Amino acid sequence: MMKLNRRKVLMGGLAMAGMPRFAKAKDDGFLELAAFETQMQLVEGEYPKTAVWGFNGSVPGPLLGGVQGERMRVRLRNELTENTAVHWHGMRVKNAMDGVPGMTMQAVPPQGSFDYEISLRDAGTYWYHSHNRSLKQVSKGLYGIVVARESSPLDVDHDLVVVLDDWRLSPDAQITDDFGNMHDLSHAGRLGNYIHAVVDPLPTHFAANQRVRLRFVNTATDRIMPLALQGVEGWIVARDGMPLARPEAMDQITLGPAERVDAIVDVTAEAGGEVLLAFREGDQGYVLAETPVLAGARARRAPVEALPPNPITNITSVADARAVPMVMEGGAMGGLRGATFKGENMDMRALVQEGQVWAVNGVAGLPDAPLFEASLEETVVLNMQNDTAFPHAMHMHGTHFQEVLPDGSFGPHKDTVLMMRGEQRAFAFVADNPGKWLIHCHMLSHQTAGMKTWFKVS
């Protein structure tokens, strides 16, 4: 069995879990989401407060959402000193609401604002984050969670969001400003030294046999999170917001940047015990959250059932699909000789000077022409191939894709997938959302350094 030690964080000190502030709607129905710098007690103990960039003065920002089918209106106000924009990760929004500066909207300047109107088409766990200078802005804290609840509530005793992040802090607990240094960009990204979980709402205790829904979100810019739970037994019921056709028995959870998992767990620890969430690294674990367990009278319940499906098309065949190769290259130890950047052929030296060291199909950075143009309702298969020495968390905007499995069946709907070194996997989707959409690595260091492309649906 895995050994867990009581060291809460990698750099020492205590992990803290808190609750973000709620957003209140204005008379016109818009929730205000103001981006500004603030001070936050990120690390407890004798550490000073950390200067962060948050929404409405907290990291994570306010929990947004509602009931599936409702409409969400959010007014982003930029009170920073640089441009920003908000992307709704995993939400199948209209293209104009996708929040990508230069592609779907203009970046919001300081003192500017932008009105987002979003239908909660799908139930599930999603998140929002800055999509402008995103490596820096997400590192500083510009993100929050969106929960779209099922129209009939589940029979659970707690419904908790577990927000995971990885901060790179100086000895006085300040975010280091070495964003985008070439070592981070060309290797595994900006890995931090303080892994932190915020549980919202934070329960004071569980009772034995209680049933708990846990919505895990990895908001880290680059860190893959291997997680383990003790004192519970459970099932994974959704990935990246989308319900699984059949719940999977939960063992360990590994979340790449931006990935989510919804789990429903029963508290198996007895009274006097505790439920632990740990970041697991090899045989060692670091406790991120612990909750005591009190006596409970309720008997354990029936097995967990699948959540009701979301209204997204299930792939049934890829026989007539358009196949699109997507080869990821570059990075340290990647053997990339050169690539095209801004229409110019460059050798590796020139690419390094431009800060562009990753490429998709031989192109670093966003090309002028889309990777492909799909007609509405066309089925597309992305044949991804990771020809680099690092894993990549490949994310597609606009809709979810399903892996084409070797036996010809299709995997769960996902919006982000962890492609390990050397892997070759195919992902199919129906191009049912018109507009211009990004595909990029959600290791934001890699995205910054060139691993991104786009496609068009018309």
Ligand SMILES: [Cu+2]
């Ligand atoms: Cu990557």
